[in-house]
Amino acid sequence: MPKPIVELKDVKRIYTLGTNKIHALNGVSVSMERGDFVTIMGSSGSGKSTMLNMIGCLDVPSSGKVLINGVNISKLDDDGLTAIRRNNIGFIFQQFNLIPTLTALENVEMPMIFNGTEPQARRIKALQLLKRAKLPAEYADHKPNELSGGQQQRVAIARALANNPPILLADEPTGNLDTKTGKSVMELLRELKESGTTVIVVTHDPKLEEYSNTTVRLQDGEVLDENS
């Protein structure tokens, strides 16, 4: 049996707010296989954002283990986490989060710069990725504020794919899009899943469940159920 691409073992995350201790995650154990399409569902305060941050190496657990592609991130420092993120995870945000001063193409190039890819190579790759994300070629030189929400999310998806990460992590990817555009973005994610990328979507929108083969339901920092 192949190793899981993402594995959480008894993960706890405790925030201290004044004298109160908040158990954002309270002993979560989940594993996700390569090529899965996972939706993490739950109401606000259920711990799904915290779980997303763990898988995205933006945060480390208070106790327990988070294994990304077999590497335990619990003890890594800032630069160590950055290195894991750079090579394993592509982020897709609700707010698209493109850099406003860069063009669509340059936004896609950015992760490759941090990765040390040659200028010529990254330009070619970025153009390919924009094509794959179905952004019409004439928009490549547009700045984010000259693009529609759907177009911006396509650029963001292309950017997420820049360093060929095995994991795509999407936080409410359709939250700021109309139904039709949202649907086409989800179709795109499904296509990426078909080509072997693990797609993890965090959402409270039950409609997105239909795209996934696994759903993790969270409530009060614990896994309510997990079905495939």
Added chain:
Amino acid sequence: MKIPDFLKNNMYAQLATRNLKRQSVRTVLAAIGIIIGVIAISSMGILGNSLKLSVTDSFTDIGDKLIISPAIGEDAVTDRQVDQMRKVDGIDEIIKVSSSGELLDYRDGGTKTQIYASVYDIDKDGLGSLVELEEGRLFKSGSTDCVVGSTIADRMELSIGRKVEIDGSKLRVVGILKERGIGFDISTDNGVFTSSAMYDKLYPDEEEGYDSVIVKVENINDIESVKEDIKSRINKKDVLIDVFATNTIIQSLDDIFRSISLFLMGIGSISLLVAGVSILNVMLMSTMERTKEIGIMKAVGASREDILKMFLLEALFLGILASIVGGILTIGGSYLLIALIVEDTNYLLKLSNILYIAEGITFGIVTSLVGGMYPAWKASQMKPLDALRHE
């Protein structure tokens, strides 16, 4: 790689220039601070340096000369001592000088006025190597002719062929000297130079020997050793003569004016300090504003070093641009300043002044970098999660 290509292809550079353009008003204001600082530092440096140049230029005889005068208690430099000097290596020329002070009468408008003159007995060849003629010629030895300095010629409205009266003796003016300024050897501008025969006739009571002896050395680098050699030969038992090297004066002038320049630049650097603080402020503001962007970049794989590089590059670009503008404006600004204070703008383009501009530019760039350091460090230390949450 050429610089324009680098700017085009390097995305850190692209980001830096675009971010600077994004807040163009703020960037320009921060740049003005640096520009003023650079102008202040380099024009103050140039002012001090030009003052120095204008003063040192007025001492025309500084350099390769030793002036030998009798020590305190001695009456004159004797012929025997001059003979001893001749044995020293590295001497180009020995010029013996006898002089007396004299008050000359002249008419200024309707009133009779007096002018102080130094009457000199220097042989024709020696005089020829010390002074330059404005017009006329030098006197012949044994004649009653004389050559006068420019101040005397101007005041007394003398021209070639006119006569000067000293103690009842009339001396015909055959030459007028060029203005030379202050000297340590002889005061040419109010000097009257005549032959030894005439001088002896005017001052028959003068003792044997000379009031001073000017020694020209062959090589200016040997001036110290020649000086020591002369001293050791003549001042064997008792101190009979004093030897003064004219180049020592230039060293002390150098020291004085270096202090003045430093002081002026110190004042100028206060404005650069203020500029540094304003860069710090501006960069801090933009790190705050761009917190979310920093978060995004970190999320997609930017390391601390990447973020640090980005912000430092921004400060560097701002510094380079503003400092170069400051340097260019300095040339204009110091032209005005020098024209007003030193009144000779020829000094502006001297190499030493160009160096002060380079110094100002360097200080400007360094200040911007230092001002940008803390904000850049702060940006690099942001936690990606906190930064992403920032709205």
